Amino acid sequence: MPQDLGPVAGLVRLTFLIQTVYAEVGRGCDLTAAQAQLLCTLADEPKGMADLSRLLGLERSSLTGLVDRAEHRGYVVRRSDPSDRRAVRVALTPEGLTAVGRFHDELTVQLQSVLADLPASERKAFSRTLGKLTATVPDTFTTPV
Amino acid sequence: MPQDLGPVAGLVRLTFLIQTVYAEVGRGCDLTAAQAQLLCTLADEPKGMADLSRLLGLERSSLTGLVDRAEHRGYVVRRSDPSDRRAVRVALTPEGLTAVGRFHDELTVQLQSVLADLPASERKAFSRTLGKLTATVPDTFTTPV
């Protein structure tokens, strides 16, 4: 019965489902969704506020508070950028790295279980299509270093 | 290059993409994402606060404020439930129906364009898989009456 609602409704429903899982896993790691996304974005390397603004799609002023709170919780630090005295580099602390590692692992488990009932061939085809659709989306789920 | 990140990363990226489109379309209709979801959930028929709480995955107390703001903007009204004097029925106003119609149409256009580059057969297979994955997700994107 829910099969023929069309791809658009399917996209909306899938997004709702993944958001819910994302938020639940975050809560289990004591992270809000926004914080988890921030930490994931920093998983590969430190970034400036302007980079983060572009990658996360947030205004720089919104980011100030987000980074403030993450810093206050000990997950990130602001470092000065030696090559530009206006800029800061936001980097994960060891605690931040641990948190994002846990988040990444648990989210992987949960999302794999969302896909678990699909036949392997269908999962593979689905994955390939996902890759096409998101080719231009910034990667906010890199495996932490 | 982004094709072989695996299905889990693909799901996260797709969700990020759809959320962004959802929020942008909402802004174009002067609706936040939460408000748009509320109105979409009411598109088929009025519902009580407890129903909405379950469908949207929000605490009833959170919903009070969400409905307050939507009511203040003229999109919904609270009506008393003749069969239970504790309960209210939240219903779309004509303005709310118009707003959700505009939102639904524009989101449909934008999401169709996300899928537009897929070959028809691939889009069909993708849609079918979406249906399977979201069979248990409450429908928050019914076509408005």
Place this chain on the structure above:
DNA sequence: TATTGTTATACTCTATAACTATA
């Protein structure tokens, strides 16, 4: 002048806990 980031402000969203009224 343009860019980097912050501050000030306001609004929205959400949760927990305590409450009222009705079933």
Place this chain on the structure above:
DNA sequence: TATAGTTATAGAGTATAACAATA
């Protein structure tokens, strides 16, 4: 007692506008 909904409170997220410092 259990359920429907609200209030009080607090914290988080986000945007716009104005600003300071540096490029």
